[in-house]
Amino acid sequence: MTKRLWWIIGTMLLILALALGGWWFWGKSQGPLKVRVGVVTPISMQEDVFATGSVVPVSSQEVRALAPGRVAKVAVKVGETVQAGQTLVALDTTLVDAQVAQAQVNVEAAQTVVNSAQANLEELKKAQTSGSGAAPSGSDSESVSGQSGGLSSLLPQFGGQQSSSQQIIVSPALIRQAEGALAQSKAALKQAEEMLKVARVQQGQLIFKASMAGTVIEVNAQEGNISSVQLPLVVVADLKQLNVEAQLNEVDAGKVQVGGKVKISSKMLKDSSVQGTIVEIAPTAVSALSVQGNSSPTVGVKIRLENAPVELKPGFTVSIEIVVATKEGVLAVPQEALFQEGNKNYVYRIQAGRLEKAxxxxxxxxxxxxxxxxxxxxxxxxxxxxxxxxxxxIQVSPEVGSGGV
Known part of the structure; x- marks a missing residue:
């Protein structure tokens, strides 16, 4: 009897629990679901593009050796201010100095030949002009009396004739030969001068000078060592004018434009910032491997800094904020209200206490x-x-404290 009573009581308690659970579930399911809500409100909005970039000088000069050579002199050190035309570094010029000297000798020798040919031609023309006799009949030559001296020594060279009465016959052919000799000597002089120019250029390529005023920011040359062709021997930069170079993804790059204003911030600047202006946007995108191994196209952007502080130095990494759009009184929703399906954007709007997908x-x-x-x-x-x-x-109701409730 006792076991039967306990079995009846247990069965009744189970039925009661099921009834209470069903009532709780049914009552809860019938009640509105509490949700956090936001309200569509007109606001002033500014859209920004954020990225990181590197500080670089606006103008710089990299001194590079065309071929390895012994470094004869390093005339500057890192941090030193230089002026345009100042010698930075020089390689050994012993061999090219000899080549320049030899080329100079060749020019002087060629000039001597030109001078001699010029004098010869002038002497022949003078004799031709001052001749007193007429050329023999049927001949294109002219006779010159009393002109033996130096002129007579030219005759064997140019095929002239001297009569037994000391008359010198200067023919037009003789003049043409002298003119040809002068032209040939001038050509040889021109060639010698060009060779001298080449030798001097080669000499100049071993003595490197600053093409701009600035600060030496890198020195990779050491006196007595062989110069490197991979690294610049010296780098000079104008640290008074700086740019920031950054890479933007496809979406952000499509939003920015030349002339856009940029705010530059850095740990070195602490709570302050520097203003900048976009001065260049690359015409093409480049692809670089991302952390995941995918190729992500990016577009290069160059930003000119306005009044760059001394705290910013070439090579520093900075944060950039580019203002791409500003609007007043636009209807806006919180970002967390949006969700996507395919290429479309949706929200759940509450209409008469129920959800409506919009x-x-x-x-x-x-x-x-x-x-x-x-x-x-x-x-x-x-x-x-x-x-x-x-x-x-679904029936819903806003949580207390959200959506203005």
């Missing part, structure tokens, strides 16, 4: 809000952080 068109955005150009109106309540459990038609 497609929206979006405009500019920032870290917290997104402009909505269609699909919502001012004052609409939208669900924040919608989960996969939500569906259109």
């Amino acid at each position: 497609e929206v068109k979006i405009g500019i955005g920032n870290d917290t809000h997104q402009e909505v150009t269609s699909g919502l109106k001012e004052g609409d309540q939208v669900v924040l952080n919608p989960s996969n459990d939500l569906a259109e038609g």
Whole structure:
């Protein structure tokens, strides 16, 4: 009898528990689901693009050796200020100095030959002009009396004739030969002068001078060592004018434009920032491997700094913020209200206490809000952080403290 009583009591308690559970579940399922909401509100919005970049000098000079050579002199050190035309580093010029000297001798010798040929031609023309006799009949030559001296010594060279009466016959052919000899000697002089120019250029290529005023920021040459062709021997930069170079992804690159304003910040600047202006956007994108191994196209952007402080130095990494759009009084929703399906954007809007899935068109955005150009109106309540459990038609109510409730 006792066992039977306990069995009856247990059965009744089980039935009671099931009834209470069903009542609790049924009552809860019938009640509205509490959700956090946001309100569609007109606000002033600024869209920014964020990235990191490197500080680089606007202008710089890299001194590089065309071929290895012994470093004869290093005339500067890192941190030193130099002027345009100042010698930076020199390689051994012993061999090219000899080549320049030999080329100079060749020029002087060729000039002597030109001078002699010029004098010869002038002497012949003078004799031709001052001749007193007429050329023999049927001949194109002319006779010159009393002109034996130095002129007579030219005759064997140019095929001239001297009569027994000391008359010198200067023919036009003789003049042409003298002119040809002069032209040939001038050509030889020109060639010698060009060879001297080449030798001097080669000499100059071993003595490197500053092409600009600036500060020496790198020295990789050491006197007595062989110069490297991989590294610049010396680098000079103008540290008064600096740029920031950055790489933007495809989406962000499409938003920026030349002339856009940029805010530059850095740990070295602490709470302050520097203003800059976009001066160049690369015409093409380049691809670089990402951390995941994928190829991500990026576009190079160059930003000119305004009044760069001394704390910023070439090589520093900085954060950049580019203002790409500013609008007043745009309808916006919190970013966490949006979700995507395919290529479309949606929100869950609360209509008469129930969820309604609404497609929206979006405009500019920032870290917290997104402009909505269609699909919502001012004052609409939208669900924040919608989960996969939500569906259109579910009865909901805003949590206390959210959405202005």
